Amino acid sequence: MAMRRFLGTYYAYVFLFDFMLAYAIYTALFELKGISIAEIGMLLAFWSASAIVLEMPSGALSDHFDRRVLLVIAPLLKALTFVCWGVANGNFWLYGLGFLFWSAGQALQSGTREALLYERLAEAGRSDEFDNILGRDAAAEGIGIGAGTLFGGLVAHFNMDWAIWLSIPPLLLGAGLAIGLHDNRRTYAADDGETPTTYLSHFADAIGEFRRHADLRFVTVYMAVGLITFELLEEFDQLYYLAVAVPIWLWGVLGGAVELLYAAASVWAHRLSGRPWLAWALPLLGGALLVAASLGDNPWYVLLLELAYVAIAPVAVLAEARFHRIMDGRSRATTTSALVVAQNVAGIAATLMFGFVADWLGILPAYGWAGLAMLPIALWVWLGQRRGMRAID
Known part of the structure; x- marks a missing residue:
């Protein structure tokens, strides 16, 4: 209860x-x-x-x-x-x-x-x-x-x-x-009986986590480089809507609908655990949908774009869950924050790159190139799995 x-x-x-x-x-x-x-x-x-x-x-x-x-x-x-x-x-x-x-x-x-x-x-x-x-x-x-x-x-x-x-x-x-x-830790600076915990020691603990666990580094790169693409694209969706002539009154409805579908896919994500191949297959599917959406010349193509976001939801949840399961230290929030920093840094770089491509080739082709970028990412994940790395459980 x-x-x-x-x-x-x-x-x-x-x-x-x-x-x-x-x-x-x-x-x-x-x-x-x-x-x-x-x-x-x-x-x-x-x-x-x-x-x-x-x-x-x-x-x-x-x-x-x-x-x-x-x-x-x-x-x-x-x-x-x-x-x-x-x-x-x-x-x-x-x-x-x-x-x-x-x-x-x-x-x-x-x-x-x-x-x-x-x-x-x-x-x-x-x-x-x-x-x-x-x-x-x-x-x-x-x-x-x-x-x-x-x-x-x-x-x-x-x-x-x-x-x-x-x-x-x-x-x-x-x-x-x-x-x-309620925070269930007995003390908020709790230590393990060996080394006293200080504010600055949490940074060292987080670095130690990444040094000890190759899987943690693998999951971090997967989330920061592979999955962040889909999150940053949403910032440009209004430009996509304009390009395929989606009526302005429909923008809010589309935004709300895709979030609800993403939420439903997230809730069901745990049912897909035990299938590590989805870590490369779903980004590849999302990329293919982005490429298809980039061919759009009428508002119906926006459905392909929204499906690309929904396709990626399960692996986003499963990768984050794996990130937490790998950790074994006492500085869980600091280590998680390092993941967020990596995502933000990669997001800034990807946003600038996408903006340059969109300026050069147009907004629709830029979505297509973002989709094609999933090919090397999927290949990297597949090769990593052959070496024993896993992005999801």
Whole structure:
């Protein structure tokens, strides 16, 4: 009963953290408020860079102190994002400050959340269910994003500023719920009876994890280089919609629908465990769908694009679950934050490359080349498996 109550609170927290009505319109709002496209690009680059800088220090904080406190603070920091944007009225620096608060809030909860979940399951003797429950975690997040996008589009139809201000109440509610997410470690700087734990020692522990476990390095590269492609492409989907003439009123519906389908695929991901060949087969399938979508000359081709995102959902969940199962150290959140840093660094590089290709060849061919990039990635995973490496269980 206690675990059921914990999981219910946990899923609600995950949902509320991403139930942001602003997701549907914030870049468009910036432009309407007088921010140029070049300045928007600078803001997005600053967002990514600040996330990289803050991620591992916040992971070490999580390993050293009460995880619950950080989960309470995280949505409050993210709420300050929308306070800044709500009063900015075209002020570039206030939009930048908002992104800094967003990065700080995201960094505090990213590694913390998964570490807390794994530790609670391990304490209850249910760590073998982690991939199943992590799939539901991804589903709760996806449903939150999808619902926020859908309702944000509807609210913005009447007033875009409302979509910004109404993004704050879910975060305040999430902070309240986090009080019930008890950290089960006996001490927050707990040691193993040999070496005292300090804040800085968590960084050394994380480095040690990657040095000891070749599989951990393999999974990290797989998630940061292979799977991140599909996540970054979503940032360009509105340009794809324009290219294939999807009506603007349908954008929010498409965004919400793909998140719901992604959530469903994440929930069912655990049923595909025990098939390590899916680690190369599903990215290859997703790449083929991207290539097919790049041939589009009418709105129906967008269905191929959305299916590419859904195809990758199961291996994203299973790879993350394997990442946590490989770890054996006491600095779980810091090590997870290192994965997030790797994903952000790879994401920035891939975004710049995709933008260059899209500028040079056009948005549709750029999606096709992104799909073709899955060929060498799938080959690398297949060769790695022949050497005994596994990206998923």
